[in-house]
Amino acid sequence: MTLRVNGKVVTPSGVIRQGCVEVRGDRISAVAEFPSIRDGHWIVPGFVDIHTHGGGGHTFTTGEPDSARAAAAFHLGHGTTSLLASLVSAPFELMRSATTAFVPLVQEGVLAGIHFEGPYLSAARCGAQNPDFLRDPSLEELTELIKIGEGAVRMVTLAPERTGALEAIGLLTTHGVVAAVGHTDATYEQTCAAVTAGASVGTHLFNGMRPVHHRDPGPAVALLTAPNVFCELIADGVHLHEGTLTFAVATAGAERCVLVTDAMAAAGMPNGEYELGGQAVTVTDGVARLARDGAIAGSTLTMDAALRHAVQVGVPVPDAVRMVSTTPALAVGLGAQVGALQAGLRADLVELDDELNVVRVMRAGEWVQ
Structure with missing residues (x-):
């Protein structure tokens, strides 16, 4: 037919x-x-979201299959036909159990893969990541996750300044896993070293990173100007000023800019109290923040809303569409499928x-x- x-x-x-x-x-x-x-x-x-922690009142971060299935269904209703289940910094036991639990969902096609955002991140730039779980990259942990993931582990975000980070990037890329730079206090030079080692994605560019300074350009400039790096951008009007968003798109182009939601369970839900990685989150006026210090805690964004916001601030429709579909698929190795x-x-x-x-x-x- x-x-x-x-x-x-x-x-x-x-x-x-x-x-x-x-x-x-x-x-x-x-x-x-x-x-x-x-x-x-x-x-x-169909939209491809390579960074989302949940939505519709459901989360990926606890590693529960039913919750993951419901979160994926919520985002599907907003046009996201492929997504990575993003976990946050956690003890290795949870990372391992979540991987085991999500493998069948990846094989079924409910999920396009697993993204570990942490725990190998900077304490100084942890944002809404739980500081109790941060640690240096472990080749032993990563090797086990890749093995039990049977191809489901698709991306890992880490801070390149942490001890063992470059070796971890080498391990990941050798096994076909995307290494991403994020939640980092790295210098420009340290970030360039990570890119040379094989890192190919910048996790929510500008957010959770050492800020740009004219004598200390930091990771954002290194990632924006690296021709082989895809740059995630959270286009919700909260994480990035519209001038920053349009600057990034003008610099890297729609061919390297990836719109992501970084959504947590509160996406599509009322204001109120939620949880992310064992930390209390309060959502007010659609903005999620940690209860303990007010740090932005993911978003309540959906990909259709990200597309509309990008167009509203001046990105042409074809470019915005590329940034929510074609470019993210290429960034995580799905371009031959979707x-x-x-x-x-x-x-x-x-x-x-x-x-x-x-x-x-x-x-x-x-x-x-």
Whole structure:
């Protein structure tokens, strides 16, 4: 059976104003222009979120499969057809049990992989990470996680200034796991050394990092100017000033900028009291902060809202779409499967109205919302 979806189709090479995406089974079979088609809704590839801790009242951080399944379903309703389950700094026992619990979900396709944000992070830049669990990178721990993950472990964020970090980056990249730099007080030179060692993602650029100074450029400048590094950006109007967001996009381009949610369980939920990595979080006016010191604790963002915010501050729609779909898929090695409206890729797409609100979502050739 062939299914056709018509509208303003956003492809890697531009917008087909009168376009059609043809779907057979779970694959895109063709993308073409049909002049007889009226200019309709935006048709964009399914969003790929490589950094999210939960949503809809559910979390990935406890390693519970039912909660992970529910969080993934929440984000699917907002157009995210592929996501990494991001865990926060925790004892190794939890890292190991969560990996074991999430492997079946990755094999089933509910999750696209696991992202460990910590615990190998800087105490000085820990943000909402629990300082009690921070430690130097352990090759033994990482080796075991990679082994029991059976390919599910896709990214690890660490601070390159910690003892053993460069060796850990080497281990990760050797096993096909993305090494990301984040929650770091590293110098520009230390960050460049991490990139040379194989690090290829900057975790939520500017946030949880030594700030930029004209005599001490720090990690953000090193990551922005490294041609082989993808830079995560949290486009919620809270984590980044619009000038910072547009500066990053102008510097690195949509080909290297990745919009992420960094969402926690409170995404899509009312203001109130929540938890992240064993720490109390208060959400007020949609902004999540640690109860103990007011540090920003993830976000309540969804990928469709991130797309709208980026466009509102001046990013062209095709570039913003690339930043929520194509670029993140490439950043974590999923580009041959998802992230673009292109023949042969999985039929993941989102129909958006003219205000870029989600109308419906297709995943693997089936309408799911």
